[in-house]
Amino acid sequence: MVFNSLTFVVFFALVLALHAMPLRWTTKKVNLLVASYLFYAAWNPPFVILLWVSTVVDWWAAKKLVHAQGHAARRAWMLLSVVVNLGMLGYFKYGGFLMENFSALMASAGVAYAPPALDIVLPVGISFYTFATLSYTLDIYLRRAKPADNFLDYALFVTFFPHLVAGPIMRPTELVPQFAHERRATPDQLRFGLALMTLGLFQKVVLADGFLAPAAESVFDARPGTVAGALDAWTGTLAFSGQIFCDFAGYSTTAIGAAMCLGFAMPDNFRFPYAAIGFSDFWRRWHITLSAWLRDYLYIPLGGNRHGPARTYFALMATMLLGGLWHGASWTFVAWGGLHGLYLAAERVLRARFAGYRPGPLALFALALLTYALVNVTWVFFRADSFGEAWSLLRGMAGLNAGAAPILPTSELVPALAIVAGIVGAHWLMRTRTLESFIAGRRPAVLSGAWALMLFAVVVTQGSGNAFIYFQF
Template structure:
């Protein structure tokens, strides 16, 4: 079920009505939420709920064993079992064809005529998100960093909680399970603020991403021609805006919906296009994934505590695997590699160049960061490596004679919107929407809210899927 759909509106109204009715006690409300979460997921593809159940049961059992088992060898075996099941699902559903393709290519490069039939397996929606979420629980249990969930119901709801089930934020057990222990009701202000966040999230997705930016990005990245530099840049900028509004929109909706139920989810984006440098970027973009990768991959690989070479290696491996997490294709690996290289270079330069950030050089450095990020988006968006290379050469104005495919209004629309996006991020860099809204008159807030709602209503859209669902 998509947040930007009529069925979700009906679903949410029913869930809220049941949640705030006096029909159920807290345990039954949690059962209702769990059932609603399975309905939310099953409306897409019911049989794939079984995967969720398996993940839930395996990690519940593992967590229980890890909470009582003291034998280190057995503890490790339980951890490995959980990782084998979770990563096994991920490997089978997400990476099987990719691995098989590459295996075939390598084997055939030695002259074997090996042929494989791609299985075209359906990718379970949100598998990368809920797999990482359940794994974080088990790893934290293994490392004794979190308490065992009190009941199976609390744990199952943690794995399946519908607002963040399919596209995050990837929430740690400590942040969410404990919220289920006591009855939660949103205060009236929390409820209204949640509704406001839901409106902003839908506005970002339906109006900004789908209506204003997606067509430009699609036509540029779908073009088979070598493009004019301006067209390549505008298409890439459009995608940079589209993916931000799409994904941040989903996270904002998720946080808002959870808040309407009195549940607090962590921020997932903090105005990332105002980041100064790449360490800063990853503290602002998809925060729940970047902290997951930091805690469960980068630090176990050695982090910054074992010398420069190990640190750079850990960074590169983390970012390469982070790229692969997004999709089973070499273009995603290159996207991750570029971010890894950016981070390594930044750390090398930081030791040698010391810049005191002020408003003037800060915005220039943020602009430089954003420009470099756009080169990575090319690999993220392009379906073929050749398309990405053509785009990069066009963006570097190496193809003097590229084809012009965008009309003037499209270019102005994208450039205007991206400029506003960048300036807004810069202005919001050190604050939050909540803080700004508290200083805003209720009239102004109401007018902005109504304007966003009107645009959502007249944009409608065809219920486009959120980009991150595929990951």
Template sequence: MVFNSLTFAVFFVLVLAMHSLPLGWTTRKVNLLLASYLFYAAWNPPFIILLWISTVVDWYAAQGLVHAQRPLARKAWMLLSVVVNLGMLAWFKYGEFALDNFAALMHSLGVAYQPPKSDIVLPVGISFYTFATLSYTLDVYLRRAMPARNFLDYALFVTFFPHLVAGPIMRPTELVPQFEQPRRASGDAIRFGLALMTLGLFMKVVLADGFLAPPAEGVFDAKTAPGALDAWIGTLAFSGQIFCDFAGYSTTAIGAAMCLGFAMPDNFRFPYAAVGFSDFWRRWHITLSSWLRDYLYIPLGGNRHGPARTYIALMLTMLLGGLWHGANWTFVAWGGLHGLYLAGERMLRSRFGHWRPGPLTFFGLGLLTYALINVTWVFFRSKTFEGAFTMLRGMAGATPHPMPLLSAFELIAVALIMTSIVAVHWRMRDTTLEAVVARIPAPAIAIGWAAMAFAVVVEQGEGNAFIYFQF
């Protein structure tokens, strides 16, 4: 079930109505749990079994960690959680990838090995709920948090439908305490939540799917090499598409949770106004960035053991972060580029950290950051390295005798939309949406809200899945 579908609209109205009934708090939580299972079952009902396995194993692992008397027993419970969670993720997401690469290695050694056909189906959202459940047992093991007080609250944390399949990646300490006491959204919270859902759907349906996806596909999936203009416009279109698609999902999820009386953290903070790459990762997919920092970068040594160890930790974290996004070496290259960017930025800061740029230089550094981010998006979007290098040659103006791929309308539309998005990000980089909305007159908000809702209804097509569902 996708947010941008009539089915979800009916589903959400029913869930909101049931949650508003004068029922006991436990009954309402059970209703939310069953609704979340129904939401996930709409994709592929058998995969609910994976959710159950992850939920039950991590619940008992956390209980075992608390009651274990010996360090060896605590490590055994922690390893059980890690092996089960990462084992399922490895099998379903990377099993076929590993077989194909093993076969390629054998062929390079002169061994004719043909792997069996596996036809492994990737469960929707497995990367997201695996990281969420894994953080539960790791936090208990590291004594950062206590286990949930009852199984219902923990099960609801795992399956809560707004964040289940594409984040934000929630920590138990952020959501489980909210399930302990009865919660009901106020009228203002419901209105703001519905407005956020409308904004998120507008970003997904109108901007990402309606205007930006066709030119991005027209360039990246073309059979001929693009020229410089088409290559850059296609790449800019994808940078806007993936932002509007993923930030649109997160915004809709946060709004849905708000309507039910729950708070979820921001996942995006106007990332295309970032100045530098550490700033970018403080603004892009914030919950993943913090997860990688806390459970990979810091355990690998972080910045506590000298520059060389810091650079190794940075690179390994970003390489694994790239692989988390998909079972393809182009994702690893995307992560590696970000690792190189972050390492280079750290080196420059260590030498020129005292320098304070003026406003124009600061803005120029922001545009340079955005341009280099677009180079990484080429590897993220391309299915092969050959396709990625073809795009990069086009962006460099090195394609001989290119044929036009995009219409004048597509060129102008992408240029206008991306200029507007970047301008909005710069306008909003040091504030919040809530603060800006509080200063806008109510009639203007109503007109903007109605216009976005109308555009969503007019543009609504096939209910395309969100890009991050495949991760």
């Protein structure tokens, strides 16, 4: 079930109605748990079993390691959780990828090996809920948190439908305590939550799917052998940069709004990333909950910045390479992560070299443009199906595909560039603000009009209910 579907509208209305009824709090939590399982089962019912396995294993592993005697026993229960969760993730997400690369390795050694067809179907959202459940046992193992008081609260944390499929990646310490006492949205929270859901769907349905996806698909999914000139290559890449932001930030905004309508709080996942100045700033603004997860459970355990420059750069590159692989079972995703790792390492070197330099407004603007341009270079590897396609697009962006025939019609090129310019401009306008503070300064009539226009645009544009891009990760 996707947020941008009539099925979800009916589902969410029923959930809100049940949540507003004068029932015991435990009954309401059971209702939310059942609704969350139905939400997930709408894609592929058998995969609910995977959710159950992850939930039960982590619940019992956390309980056991709390009462385990000695470090070895605690470590064993923690490793059980890690092996089960990463084992399922590895099989379903990386089984085919590993088999293909093993076959290629054998072929390079002169051994003809034909792997069996695995035909593995990737469970929706497995990367997200695996990281969420792993954080539970890891935090308890590291003595950062205590186990949930009851199984119902923990199971609801894992399956809570707003964040289940594509985040934000919640920590148990952020959500489980909210289940301790009854929560119900105030009228203001309900209005703001519904407005956030409208904004998120507007980003997804109107901007990402309606205006930006056609240009990106025309360039990246062009017929084999087609090469893009500079204008087409840059337009297609910029369109994808806007599409993936509006698609993923749209999901996060809708999820946060849905949770707020039920009385729950979820953390921001995006803070206007295309106004970032530098790449550490970009990752403080883009997919914030994943950035924090990778920092706390990969970068710091690998040494962070505590053991000298060499160890720091190793930890940085390893974290970003694994972060790239988390996004998809393809070497192009690893290249995407590796490029971001190189950017972050180079930024660290330059900051140390020019520690006393204080850039002025013009220099900051130039650095922001450079950051945005280099981020777009990485998006080529993220979107391209192969390295050959990526290199062809990069040559086009560099103006090296001389004589390339035009790909994009004016009807796709102009709207895509206009929308991207609007997104980047809006990010700069909001760079040091929050959405809440911006809304607080507007008149109710203006806000109501904007809300009505967005809702009208969503209804008019609504098509086949395209799945969100990050569902494949």
